[in-house]
Amino acid sequence: MESRRDIFQAIADPTRRAIIGLLAVQAMTPNALAEHFHTSRQAVSKHIQVLAECEVVRQEQSGREIYYHFNAHKMKEVDTWLEQFRSMWDDRYKQLDNLLNNLKKGKK
Template identity: 50%
Template sequence: MRRDVFQAIADPTRRDIINLIAHKSLNLNTIAEQFDMSRPAISQHIKILSECGIIMINQQGRERYCEIQPKKLIEVVDWLEPFKKLWEGRFNQLDNLLSIIKKQKNEQ
């Protein structure tokens, strides 16, 4: 079953796993040690992340290492971009309004 990237990031544990391996690939045991849940539960989260294409699992000897695939997260960035522009515009309007209020207050 191929899952979508939004399904993967919907869960806080999966977001934490992404953050853990964002800078360095880690083996499954090292990842599991960071959480207060069973190894099978972590393995299920890893499986979902892998099915979504966010992580790739590489076999190195007897160990399996998880490595981030950041290109897949571009879908999230692309989806968020219009909202970012909208809120930047609103914050700029607020900054302008506050500047006007401050200027008027200083003139009094």
């Protein structure tokens, strides 16, 4: 069975998250990205490949250089998944606020 990479695999690795952070600021070449890490250019290229497979980055040829750009739209999948937890967390925080307010009122 063929396994397809997804956005969660892309963001699971700290180096890939760092690459995403760099590309969110500006498009960069693989060599420019590699300068930010204490690993080989090949290792950074493998991370870029995973990000490209997951469509988190897209490449653009400019002359002899390839520039990688961050695809912010792809992060919507993460946001959608997290949304189910946001409402749960908001409800729990409201319950905690109510409890603390009631405790505070009881001391007066």
